[in-house]
Amino acid sequence: MHFQRSLVVGLIVILQISCYELNKKRFPDHFRIGLATSAYQVEGGWNEDGKGENIWDRSVHSIPSPIFNKETGDIACDSYHKYKEDIRLLKNMGVDHYRFSISWSRILPTGYANQINEAGVNYYKNLIKEIRANGLEPLVTIYHWDLPQPLQDLGGWPNEYIVDLFEEYARVAFTLFGDDVKQWITINEPKQVCQEAYGSGIKAPFIKSHGLAEYLCTHNVIKAHAKAWHLYDDEFRNKQKGRVGIVIDTFWMEPASDSEADINAAERQLQFIFGWYANPILRGDYPWQMKKFIGERSAKQGFKTSRLPEFTKQEIDYINGTIDFLGVNYYTTNMVSEKNDTVRNEVSWEADAETIRFVKPEWPFSTTWLRVVPWGIGKVMHWVKKTYGDIPIWITENGMATYGESLEDDNRIEYYQKHLSYVRDALEDGINIIGYTAWSLMDNFEWQVGYDDRFGFYHVDFKSPNRTRTPRKSVGFYRQFATTRCIVDKSQCVDDNHMDNVLRYVYQSVAVNNGH
Ligand code: GBH
Numbered sequence: 011m012h013f014q015r016s017l018v019v020g021l022i023v024i025l026q027i028s029c030y031e032l033n034k035k036r037f038p039d040h041f042r043i044g045l046a047t048s049a050y051q052v053e054g055g056w057n058e059d060g061k062g063e064n065i066w067d068r069s070v071h072s073i074p075s076p077i078f079n080k081e082t083g084d085i086a087c088d089s090y091h092k093y094k095e096d097i098r099l100l101k102n103m104g105v106d107h108y109r110f111s112i113s114w115s116r117i118l119p120t121g122y123a124n125q126i127n128e129a130g131v132n133y134y135k136n137l138i139k140e141i142r143a144n145g146l147e148p149l150v151t152i153y154h155w156d157l158p159q160p161l162q163d164l165g166g167w168p169n170e171y172i173v174d175l176f177e178e179y180a181r182v183a184f185t186l187f188g189d190d191v192k193q194w195i196t197i198n199e200p201k202q203v204c205q206e207a208y209g210s211g212i213k214a215p216f217i218k219s220h221g222l223a224e225y226l227c228t229h230n231v232i233k234a235h236a237k238a239w240h241l242y243d244d245e246f247r248n249k250q251k252g253r254v255g256i257v258i259d260t261f262w263m264e265p266a267s268d269s270e271a272d273i274n275a276a277e278r279q280l281q282f283i284f285g286w287y288a289n290p291i292l293r294g295d296y297p298w299q300m301k302k303f304i305g306e307r308s309a310k311q312g313f314k315t316s317r318l319p320e321f322t323k324q325e326i327d328y329i330n331g332t333i334d335f336l337g338v339n340y341y342t343t344n345m346v347s348e349k350n351d352t353v354r355n356e357v358s359w360e361a362d363a364e365t366i367r368f369v370k371p372e373w374p375f376s377t378t379w380l381r382v383v384p385w386g387i388g389k390v391m392h393w394v395k396k397t398y399g400d401i402p403i404w405i406t407e408n409g410m411a412t413y414g415e416s417l418e419d420d421n422r423i424e425y426y427q428k429h430l431s432y433v434r435d436a437l438e439d440g441i442n443i444i445g446y447t448a449w450s451l452m453d454n455f456e457w458q459v460g461y462d463d464r465f466g467f468y469h470v471d472f473k474s475p476n477r478t479r480t481p482r483k484s485v486g487f488y489r490q491f492a493t494t495r496c497i498v499d500k501s502q503c504v505d506d507n508h509m510d511n512v513l514r515y516v517y518q519s520v521a522v523n524n525g526h
Contacts, residue, residue, distance in 0.1 A: 030385070032427065033434040035506045037495040041437070042147070042445025044107035045100060045467070045488075046407055048154035048198065050083050051454040053113060055090030059129035062119030064156040065166070065214040076216050081460030087452055087470050088477045090133065097140045099468060099479060100451065104492040107147040109406060109447050110137070111154035111198065114179055117186075121158030123178040131186055138190045149404070149447065150191045151257070152183050152238070154198040155213065155457075162215050168208055168226040176234035177241055184246045192252035195337055195406065196238045199259040200231045200287050209359050212458055220358035221317055225304070229319045232290045232329060239332035256291065257337030257406045260284040262386030262393075266347035266368075275365045276346040278303070280393065282363040292398045294330035295321055304362050310354045317357070335444065338394065339407035340429075342379065343386035344369060374421070376410040377463050382421075384428035391436040391443065402442045405433065409449035411456070411463035422467075422484040430497045448488065452479055 037043070050066045057063070069075075070082035089096055100108050114121060116130035141148045153176070157166055164171055180196065197203060206213040209224030217223060235256050242254045260283050265276040281289070281297035289297045296318060304318040321329065344367040351364045373381035387408065394403060410425045426448065437443055453466035461472050467488055468479040490496070496503035 030431075032498060033431040033438075034496070034498050034502055035434055035438070035504045037434060037437070038506075039495070041443075041495070042106045042404075043492045043495070044105045044109055044147075044149065044445060044447045045103070045451040046109035046149075046447045046449050047087075047089070047096075047451050047454060048111040048151065049113035049116070050086070050154070050156040051450075051456070052087040052089040052096075052110075052452070053116075054083065054085035054088045056082075056084045058090065059133075060119055060127040061113070061130055062115035062121070062127075063159040064113070064115045065159055065162045066156050067115075068159050068162070069214040069216055077458055078460040078462055081455070083455040085477070086455045087479075092477065093133075093137050094140055095479065096451065097137075097144050097146070100141075100146060101144045103467070103485060103489045105146065105488075106492070107149050107193075107445065107447070108141055108451075109149040109151065109195075111151035111156075112183060112187075113156055114153065115156065115158040117182065118158065118179060121161040121175060121179075123175075123182050126182065134187060138187060142190060147193065148191050149193045149195065149406075150183075150187070151195040151198045152180055153196065153203075155203060155207070157215075166208070166215060166217075166227075167203060167230055168219075168223040170230055170233075172230050173233045173237055177237040180238035181241060181245075184242060184250070188246055188250040188252060192250070193335075193404075194242070194252060194254045195257050196235045196254060197231060198257045198337075198406075199339060200228065200235075200256070201259060201283055203231055204228045205359050220360075221362060222357070224359050225318050228286060229321075232287065233325070235291065236329040236332040239334075240328070243332075253334035255333055255335040255337050255404065256287070257339055257404075258284055258287050259339035259341075259407070260390060261341070262343040262383070262389045263346045263367075264343055264386070264389070266345045266366075269348075271348035272346065275348040279344075279346045279363055279365045279367070282359070282365075284394075285397070288336070288394075288398060290321065290326075290329050291333050292331070292336075292401070294326040300362075303364060307354045307357075307362055311357060317362075333401075335402040335404055336394065336398070337404045337406035338390065339449075340387045340390050340405065341408065341410070342376075342381050343373075343383035343389075376412075376421075376425075377459075380410060382410060382425055384425070384432055387429050388432035388436050391433070391441045392439070395441050400442055402444050404444050405446045407447060407449040409465050411465050413462065413464060415469065417469055417480060417482045419482045419484045422482070423487045426484065426487060426491070427497045430491065434497070 056067050070077055119127050138148050204224045204227035208217045208227045211218035239254050263276040263279040265272040278299045281299045285297035305316040308316045347366045349364045349366050369381045373383050412419050450465045452468035453464040453470040456463040467485045471478040494500050
């Protein structure tokens with residue numbers, strides 16, 4: 011009986027997915043369409059004009075190298091010298107905004123705000139000027155993973171000292187660039203900043219401290235974000251009139267069956283990856299699932315207190331609601347089932363969630379962790395709204411990797427077309443998505459995998475000193491999307507003026523909740 015029912019449910023799901031028709035409605039005029047990069051992945055100029063060393067510089071130069079093929083970001087796409095060309099490419103694609111990040115050690119070589127590097131500041135002033143002169147809007151990430159090495163020498167993100175230092179860095183950024191930047195992101199993907207950098211140790215500073223440092227790191231990342239938001243709110247908002255958000259990433263977590271255990275496991279996994287950050291910032295505290303599971307496991311493992319730190323009442327009040335918009339990065343989906351971990355001896359973020367994650371063999375492969383599952387982006391949008399209310403969302407990254415030198419990337423076109431179709435559906439369902447940012451403008455340094463995974467619309471020739479950028483076929487698709495606001499040919503596009511007004515309203519209604 012149960013088997014038959016799941017068979018029927020399964021068939022309906024398969025039918026729904028295979029019969030899915032692209033949404034042909036035009037995106038509203040006020041919907042922002044853009045492209046993203048980050049400082050360490052594109053700039054190069056790693057020790058030029060007074061820039062200080064950061065944790066990626068240190069890691070890529072260490073022996074043995076932790077990076078595939080011993081690659082480095084020393085030159086990367088050479089955007090430190092070629093930023094004008096980058097902006098030409100963006101302009102040529104017809105997009106509305108460019109998301110880039112500031113390198114902390116380029117403007118503050120030691121990480122401390124007592125010493126400002128003028129040349130570094132000028133680089134970003136020129137970049138922002140160029141962006142605006144071309145009619146584009148800058149969407150600026152303050153921290154995209156490149157911590158100044160001297161701050162890592164103090165312990166990095168797991169040391170609470172970082173909270174005030176980040177606030178001072180943010181103050182410098184708001185002061186110097188805030189007249190021309192109205193959309194700020196404090197931190198990109200804190201889950202990677204903590205879990206991949208200080209837990210599983212697959213990103214700089216490559217510290218493996220499973221189930222310990224990764225939680226301490228998060229505690230400080232959340233406080234640092236909240237401090238930067240309050241700083242802006244108290245001292246800059248009136249004059250600069252911008253917005254400050256954070257970018258949180260997640261896979262969609264699809265229950266492996268319709269059993270209650272698997273449904274709970276998938277929800278718990280979302281809370282462990284997304285709620286870990288979103289819940290404190292939007293609801294004041296860690297998700298109950300994390301408090302319960304990590305607390306019980308810590309006790310069973312003989313720890314005196316939970317490995318998950320606690321916020322004080324005062325901290326909860328301070329952190330709660332510190333957001334004007336929520337940035338969401340979506341790339342892929344996992345299936346999730348309940349693990350039934352009775353031993354509970356493993357100390358790690360992965361084990362603490364007590365889930366089993368897997369992918370379906372029929373999902374097209376892009377790279378190790380990335381299968382192409384377009385409907386997942388729609389599910390994430392609905393889940394965010396259901397869980398955190400009617401909050402303005404920027405989709406700040408979405409994309410897939412290809413390999414080698416080919417410029418014929420029909421699979422990338424299909425990836426974007428389908429994901430955007432689900433985004434358009436979500437708009438129609440009343441989800442407040444302000445804009446969409448594809449990753450990435452061009453191939454770039456893909457962290458520990460070097461230059462192997464290529465996420466760009468533009469191919470970059472990393473063997474040439476010119477770092478020549480060549481358009482892939484997908485450039486044509488994205489240009490068409492940005493200029494016509496349609497994911498299908500203009501002739502098939504359907505107008506929907508109603509949505510324009512909805513979006514205009516959404517975009518104007520600043521910020522979220524909790525009295526802010
Ligand atoms: C984003 O991270 C980053 O913001 C961006 O800098 C990056 O270039 C882009 O996406 C493409 O990767 O399975 O153990 O190998 C994406 C987040 C990073 C989460 C890789 C999953 C795989 C860990 N993902 N991670 S593992």
